[in-house]
Amino acid sequence: MHKVNLTEKFAMFSEQWKPKIVGELNGQHVKLAKLKDDFVWHHHDEEDELFLVVKGALDIEMKGAKTVSLAEGEFFIVPRGIEHRPVAHAEAHVLMLEPAGTLNTGNITGDMTVDAPEWI
Amino acid sequence: MHKVNLTEKFAMFSEQWKPKIVGELNGQHVKLAKLKDDFVWHHHDEEDELFLVVKGALDIEMKGAKTVSLAEGEFFIVPRGIEHRPVAHAEAHVLMLEPAGTLNTGNITGDMTVDAPEWI
Numbered sequence A, B: 001m002h003k004v005n006l007t008e009k010f011a012m013f014s015e016q017w018k019p020k021i022v023g024e025l026n027g028q029h030v031k032l033a034k035l036k037d038d039f040v041w042h043h044h045d046e047e048d049e050l051f052l053v054v055k056g057a058l059d060i061e062m063k064g065a066k067t068v069s070l071a072e073g074e075f076f077i078v079p080r081g082i083e084h085r086p087v088a089h090a091e092a093h094v095l096m097l098e099p100a101g102t103l104n105t106g107n108i109t110g111d112m113t114v115d116a117p118e119w120i
Helices: A006-010 B006-010
Strands: A020-025 A028-038 A049-055 A058-062 A065-070 A074-078 A084-099 B020-025 B028-038 B049-055 B058-062 B065-070 B074-078 B084-099
Touching: A006 A028, A006 A049, A006 A084, A020 B049, A020 B074, A049 A058, A049 B020, A058 A074, A065 A074, A074 B020, B006 B028, B006 B049, B006 B084, B049 B058, B058 B074, B065 B074
Parallel strands: none
Antiparallel strands: A020 A028, A028 A084, A049 A074, A049 A084, A058 A065, A058 A084, B020 B028, B028 B084, B049 B074, B049 B084, B058 B065, B058 B084
C-alpha cells in the first residue's frame, strides 16, 4: 500500500541487467532495470513481456521480425515464444511487466540469469 | 507487434474518464485515460489495479486508508476489494494496468461506466 516513485527507485541501484521488483498485481511483477549493451538471445514459452522506456532508448531485436526501437515514453510487448534480445547503446532505464516468476533469460540460463530478483 | 508511443496515444482522444486500451499481455490490459475531477467510489472484487501518472497529478482516495497523492512518474496499485476513487484537480494523463475485462466502475454501474473500452 505504498506508492512507487520511479526516479527514486532507479536511484537505489546501479547494476545493469539485474531487474528489481517494485510492484505486484494480478500475478504480474512490475520490474525496473538498467540496461546497457547486448543481452542474450532468449524467449519465454508462456510469458508476454512489456518494456517501457523511462529514460534513454532501447532496441528490441527479434528473430523473424524487424527490430523495434523504443525512445522514452514508448513501450513494446514481446509476445510469448518470440526469440528476442534487448540492446541498449547507452544505459537505458526500463520498466518491465511480466508474470511473477518469469526468468530474465527465459529458456536459457547463464551468467546473466537472475534467479530471484530483489524487491526494492 | 507495434510499439506504443504514450504521447501520440494520448493525443488521439480528449474525453475524460473513458479508458482506451493500448496493449494486452498475459490477460491484462494496458489502458490510457485522461482524468479530471472526482470519479465514483467503487471497488473491484477480483482485480488489482495499477495507476501510473504520465502527466499531471492524481489522488487515490480510499476508504479506510490515507489518500495516496501521485505525481508524474509515480504509480500505485489499488489492491482488489479496496473501495477507492481517483480524483484529479487538473487533468491528469494516466496509464492503468488491470485484467482484461475489468469494468472501470467496478462493482457499480452508472453514467461513468464504460462497458467496452475502445482500442486505440
